Amino acid sequence: MRASERAYVALRRDILNWDLPPGSVLAEVELSERLGVSRTPVREAVAKLVADGLADAQRGRGTVVSDVSLDDLEDMFVLRRVLETESARLAAISDQTHRFAPLADRFRGVVQHSETLEEPGPYYQLINTMDELIDEAAGNSYLSSALTNLRVHLARVRRMAKDDRARLAASAVEHSRIAEAIAKQDPLLASAATTMHLQASLDHILTHAETPKGRHD
Numbered sequence: 001m002r003a004s005e006r007a008y009v010a011l012r013r014d015i016l017n018w019d020l021p022p023g024s025v026l027a028e029v030e031l032s033e034r035l036g037v038s039r040t041p042v043r044e045a046v047a048k049l050v051a052d053g054l055a056d057a058q059r060g061r062g063t064v065v066s067d068v069s070l071d072d073l074e075d076m077f078v079l080r081r082v083l084e085t086e087s088a089r090l091a092a093i094s095d096q097t098h099r100f101a102p103l104a105d106r107f108r109g110v111v112q113h114s115e116t117l118e119e120p121g122p123y124y125q126l127i128n129t130m131d132e133l134i135d136e137a138a139g140n141s142y143l144s145s146a147l148t149n150l151r152v153h154l155a156r157v158r159r160m161a162k163d164d165r166a167r168l169a170a171s172a173v174e175h176s177r178i179a180e181a182i183a184k185q186d187p188l189l190a191s192a193a194t195t196m197h198l199q200a201s202l203d204h205i206l207t208h209a210e211t212p213k214g215r216h217d
Helices: 003-016 028-035 039-052 070-092 097-112 114-118 121-138 141-158 165-183 187-208
Strands: 055-058 062-065
Touching: 003 028, 003 039, 003 141, 028 039, 039 055, 039 062, 070 097, 070 121, 070 141, 070 165, 070 187, 097 114, 097 121, 097 165, 114 121, 114 165, 121 141, 121 165, 165 187
Parallel strands: none
Antiparallel strands: 055 062
């Protein structure tokens, strides 16, 4: 992996985790020292973050981590609903539906052993796996590209609502229903289950959101 790509991955992770919260200045000298690379790879990485919408170039301040606001959340979910329900529908009529029954079992296992949600990292990775499988099964590169970009910004907003074990368990049930519907080759049920999950997710964020405690590096 090139130095600029390593720097980009590290900075992107810090932004999504709120280790670099909105407004943090992305100073080349400081970042090059922290990341152990020269200023040129850092400059390239920061330029890519700007292109992703994760950073903004501001006159007088240089480049800073872009703001994230609940004001945009409902608009994001309008787009997310359109994209994800269609992806689920396409997945349910694809030739890859057999891949989703084992996935549904894994989500049911999470519900049965909810103590594993005390550390939610593996659960979020399971969600990422499902997203990737649906994207692949849907077979529409334009859909998957739009969702990839949207999910980055949604991940930042999601961090504004604290992880809640009860909500994560409910989410696991919702994901198992989506996976089951796709496995049964039922596009209408897959779309409906996705809609219900997204509404529950939106409601949770809106009622539990607060600004995470980050640090300005």
